Amino acid sequence: MVTVNGKFPGPRIVAREGDRLLIEVVNHVQNNISIHWHGIRQLRSGWADGPAYITQCPIQTGQRYVYNYTIVGQRGTLWWHAHVSWLRSTLYGPIVILPKPGASYPFPKPHKEVPIIFGEWFNADPEAIISQALQSGGGPNVSDAYTINGLPGPLYNCSAKDTYRLKLKPGKTYLLRLINAALNDELFFSIANHTLTVVEVDAIYVKPFDSETILIAPGQTSNVLLKTKPHYPNATFFMSARPYVTGLGTFDNSTVAGLLEYERPHRIHQQSITDLSADKLALFKPNLPQLNDTAFATNFSNKLRSLNSAEFPANVPQEVDRRFLFTVGLGTNPCPENQTCQGPNGTMFAASVNNVSFTMPTEALLQAHYTGQSSGVYSPYFPIIPLSPFNYTGNPPNNTMVSNGTKLMVLPFNTSVELIMQDTSILGAESHPLHLHGFNFFVVGQGFGNFDPNKDAANFNLVDPVERNTVGVPSGGWVAIRFLADNPGVWFMHCHLEVHTSWGLKMAWVVLDGKLPNQKLLPPPADLPKC
Missing domain, CATH: 2.60.40.420 (Cupredoxins -  blue copper proteins)
Incomplete structure (x- = not known):
């Protein structure tokens, strides 16, 4: 089994709010490796976020990479894990962020x-x-x-x-x-x-x-x-x-x-x-x-x-610039010719967001974005709503096929976003824990059945909704989140059920640079791995 420093689970990282971390990862195994610091905001430091082929090429056998990031405005429990294929089954460990010196727990x-x-x-x-x-x-x-x-x-x-x-x-x-x-x-x-x-x-x-x-x-x-x-x-x-x-x-x-x-x-x-x-x-x-x-x-x-206290306010976006409806769920791909497939009715299992099953690129998306050479690597036209609406939680449509592609959603800096994630009953309704990299978000509402913008939006909690980085889309229901796109870079969003991620239930957001110097993505480090 693959481990870090021979430990399972891996070593505990203990830091304080405001600390800068330098973590050298040396790859001594045959697999490609990358490490994701799950829940760390990575403000302007997307190069240290870790998902393979999204923010970096993986670290190849015999290579090393130093993850360099600062913990800004966060304290509590997070964790780290491998972000290549299923390697996180044994490559994971806790991140404990203590409050600043002199600060106490509430x-x-x-x-x-x-x-x-x-x-x-x-x-x-x-x-x-x-x-x-x-x-x-x-x-x-x-x-x-x-x-x-x-x-x-x-x-x-x-x-x-x-x-x-x-x-x-x-x-x-x-x-x-x-x-x-x-x-x-x-x-x-x-x-x-x-x-x-x-x-x-x-x-x-x-x-x-x-x-x-x-x-x-x-x-x-x-x-x-x-x-x-x-x-x-x-x-x-x-x-x-x-x-x-x-x-x-x-x-x-x-x-x-x-x-x-x-x-x-x-x-x-x-x-x-x-x-x-x-x-x-x-x-x-x-x-x-x-x-x-x-x-x-x-x-x-x-x-x-x-908590929404004076010291720990809940800064929920009250006004929204962009609204999106994403369906999340299972589907199928055709079985390749001259092959027998074990998915539903002889197909191959797939999973998708807005019927787009994500095709992993062969070079890192963040590098393609930063160098302005995204043409041929990804499309900046991710659908903002399902292309063909249907009764998402009713009787599923006969056609379970998904489309495939590397499509990203592009947002100007400081865009306030409301995203409805809607479960579908295609191949069975299921709860999907969705994780957004690079941001926390507020869970302003959730419910069962199909999201109704007229009725359901009126009941959103815009006062003290829970803030998190991973939320369950209810089985046969929907969840509404809001966040401010104030972190330039390319940010992965995917189901944290690893089998669904493997089947394509993932996408990415591109947040463009702002006008001011402190609103721009920092240049890539010299030791950034190559594909």
């Missing part, structure tokens, strides 16, 4: 902070799995386990020893920094007999609220406060995660568990699960929602609100 200072990163484990090589799926046109094999901090836990065969254990003291408050690094699954997470207080998502403070269960999509982060019981309980508690699944495809429906243990008054050596009963410790398991509990998912996301 919640009680925790006794201790603990990163908890969820992943997916494949017994086979994930690169071989997606390669075979793309050749056959069918769905890829699913993972063999989920992991907490790299460990699958006791509910899988032969893995009781590989269990993450969180040891806590009674009567304390802990900050858990949750990250979903799973390739293809949104996850429910809960700790038996404990309530979690959500205080931050995607490195943005939110109005605190209590929840027994957290929903976290791939790409998303959540900071939660955990108050431990005032006295030492004679019990051990499972902390468990399992998928929230809305599509028709196959999926891993297993549960990963770690152990929350209270530090004993008298130190007892680490023991296996089988020893717990001998020690007369009760073992409590949480009740997680059903796999397809969309009502819980909706209710949970509706509770998320920006």
Whole structure:
């Protein structure tokens, strides 16, 4: 397996708001590599954003590249991961951004902070799995386990020893920094007999609220406060995660568990699960929602609100320059001649935004844009609405074919954008966690069915909507986001279910330079990798 510095999960990066980071990545493996610093705004530093063939050519075997960027106006939990094919299955780790010196959290200072990163484990090589799926046109094999901090836990065969254990003291408050690094699954997470207080998502403070269960999509982060019981309980508690699944495809429906243990008054050596009963410790398991509990998912996301305080305002664009409607969903491509395909009705699975399935370029889009040599690399004419409207969430049309191309949406500097992302029922309605590079955005509304601009827009929250970098487009519904295009460069937007990204559910925005010097993309670094 491919790792960073021999660690799985990879090393934790700890920085402060305002810090400049220089991270040298040296490629010692046969695969091309690039690293994305997920959620970092990358103001004018798109060269350090990381998605292969979008902002940079990948780092080839034996080559190196220094990612150079400054963390501006951000604090909280983010993460880094590979951004080539399915390599992020093992190449990922936490980014912890502490407040500036002297600044405090807008919640009680925790006794201790603990990163908890969820992943997916494949017994086979994930690169071989997606390669075979793309050749056959069918769905890829699913993972063999989920992991907490790299460990699958006791509910899988032969893995009781590989269990993450969180040891806590009674009567304390802990900050858990949750990250979903799973390739293809949104996850429910809960700790038996404990309530979690959500205080931050995607490195943005939110109005605190209590929840027994957290929903976290791939790409998303959540900071939660955990108050431990005032006295030492004679019990051990499972902390468990399992998928929230809305599509028709196959999926891993297993549960990963770690152990929350209270530090004993008298130190007892680490023991296996089988020893717990001998020690007369009760073992409590949480009740997680059903796999397809969309009502819980909706209710949970509706509770998320920006803090919107004097210190942490929610600067929602009140007026909008450009409005877009993007359909997101699955579709098909024809099977090549003289080949048998395993997609629907003998086709190949595809996925698209506004019926455009993104064709990856062979040179980096940002370089093509910066040098003014984009002709033949990409088209600047991405459709602003679906070319042929239909009842998106009703009976799907008979024609499931998508178009293919490298089309980008061009925006003048400082354009305020409202984007409606509409799920479609083609090959089954499904929740899609969409991630926008280079920006945070405000989630001003969401609902089910087809978006109605007359009725739905009137109910948008323009006061304290949650601000994030990755949002779930509801299964059979829509989500509305607003953002200010104040960061020049080329910015990727894609589904964070890796299988859908592989099938083409991705696009990119070009934000042009502004007039002032500090509104222009900086020149590329001298060591920028070549394709």
